Amino acid sequence: MFVSCSDSNFLQSHWKYPIPEQGVPPSHFSSLEKNLNPTSCATCHQNQFQNWKKSFHAKSISSGFLWQKEILTQEEYSSCFQCHSPLAETKSELDSKYQTKEILNSKAHNFSTGLESPSILCASCHIRNQIRFGPPPRDNPKKEITTGNLPHNGYVAKIEFESSEFCRSCHESKETGVKLNGKRLMEVYSEWKKTTFAKDGIQCQNCHMPDREHSWKGIHDKTFVQNSLLPTWTITENKGKYRIQAELKSIGIGHAFPTYIVPKIYLRFYVVLKDKPNPILLEESVIGRIVNANLTEEYLDTRIQAQKTHLVRFDFEPKENQIQKFLWEIEVNPDEQYVRSFEEQLKNKGNQLSNLSRKLLEESLYEKRNSRYTLFTLSSKVPVSLPQ
Template sequence: MVSSHGQGRSAEGVDAFLERHWSKPLPPQGAPPDHFSPREASLSPQSCAECHAEQHRDWSGSLHSRTMDKGILWQARVLPSDQVKRCLDCHAPLAEQKALLAQSLGWPEAPQDPPPEYVSPDLHRQGLVCAACHVRAHQRFGPPPGPGRPAGDTPGLPHDGFVASAAFADSRFCASCHQFPEDGPALNGKLLENTLNEWRASRHAREGRQCQTCHMPDRRHEWKGIHDPGMVRQALSAGIRTEAEAAGRVRVRAEIRNTGAGHYFPTYLVPRVRLQLVAEGGAGGERHVLDEAIVSRETDIWLSEEYSDTRLAPDAAQKLEGLLPEIGSTEWRLYVQVDVAPKEHYERMFAGVLNDSEVKLDRETRTILAAALAEARNTRYVLRLGERALTHGIAN
């Protein structure tokens, strides 16, 4: 194998690299080279942190480190193993992770032998670990090195250096988990996960902004999305204007536009966002909701029926409007309130299962599910956009 300075694998096209790199299910790593130290051979993120502390710190706070949280663990305990394995292709894709989970759940097909030394006993609980993207057959892969960083074939690097590929800075790298195939699960003729295609149809793709541009700025391993208020502010822009009408009434109009996300807002069907056009004023500072709208793709909890799809495509807008109340106030604070429930679908699903007397769960599974529901509800947050003052009929 030729490393990053050569013309071997590192020079192959992105599509060819990704087809090989994300061939599912991922094969086991196999035995590490004899000269590897235990740390070099380890698949544990904690071992990676010895040299990549910043990346590990970012990953530890990201959703990628929590892809095997309670919300999927309770399902792994009740669903058929074949179905769980398909989920693990993204949630814990390493073959070694799947083997550990199979052993912990007592699946008949679980390996009988204990895991090799380079596999930590809790690897299956750590989610999308570093090795899932960066290690194949104990060879390390990554993006071309940045300024001042050593090339992959620099002598003396740990684990024999690394193979560089431009694929790590390409949106297609993320498609393995964030884009269903054309024959994948769909409702109303629309794939349940269609993020790459949404991006391809947007101006963001034409202008050269990749997934990594927004979700991995400066190569940070945080992958922030709708769970983060800052990312929502980056995605949405809001403008509010007022117009005088007859009899001294004032009409307020707001436009909330998806200017920052290179895909639908939200791209997946789990979140639910409520937009409210709010006026605060009057002698007591009363709060008045002039108009509101839901932005989401709403389905039943078992994904068998789609009720509505009001998501915002890139550069699309949701408009709200209403009249200020006739309460004699001449000073108002106008804004758009954004109520974000990042896991609203899971909230409904988890609560539905817990409350369904026909669903039989053992005590431990029920405890895990109840904790998953609480965690899902705790992800909700509220923010304001487009705030402005209105004094004596004049917007400031």
């Protein structure tokens, strides 16, 4: 059976934590239907599986997560499971507290071929108590009931799967969470609610899941970010003094950019002189929310609000008129906060960690140090491109 409806209590019950174990599958299910491993879902949902497999959802339990078990309290570590490993069955892979008779029995029935990863799986969003949930069919979204011999008893369609509120549970810190300068560490849903995107009905899924694509592209994807920003600049000269004015405008981002405290964007301006091969740095600014490694103090918040602009303006007067060109480089460091925090942990606690945890920490730190990329490079020759 397939039912389509909007239920004001659906999201509250769907994301009620802890999510209970799935239990024993219906007896008439085939072995394929009973197996909740994503590779089984891929039998019919190949496109979704291939995109999910490359996504950060599929890697929510990684070396960067696992090494922290030795520095966090049991309560702190377990609280991370709510979003990083929502299902009771996947949690049992990470913590003996979840290895109850009921959960292990459910895992044996629903993951009979084993769990490849205890991360965010298809079932984390789409299955509760052996019932499949998903968005209404695109060809007939108002269709209410379909009968027939459907795989896994069909599914219950909910329009909430296409609403920003569906994502809120994991992408918005609780009101009781840490606050710095009156702001929670994650407020992406609240940021979105204040924008014209929300007023115009543009949901998270429209940008991060276009055409229902299960890739959830974000700050780590260069092309995705390039399409969301517009860099413009002007250079004028007056009596040997150059004025550089640059603007980076948010044109397709429905929240503060970059969101959260982790990523940073660097704007660097250089001059290239005719007799010197290496560019000379003139100005550098950072866009982001800058907090200390312990998450106890915020120093600066220069993020760009939706459809707003970050402005940089400065003057440069060379000693000699030997300028060949000006350069503007925009670099993205998607994991800046993690790099700084992990470096501090490695320095202060590295010798106290087990060999395995230290190895996981070093692996994650290496990966995050190498996630930086150049977003844009703009060049302006002198004096050809200067206004007359």
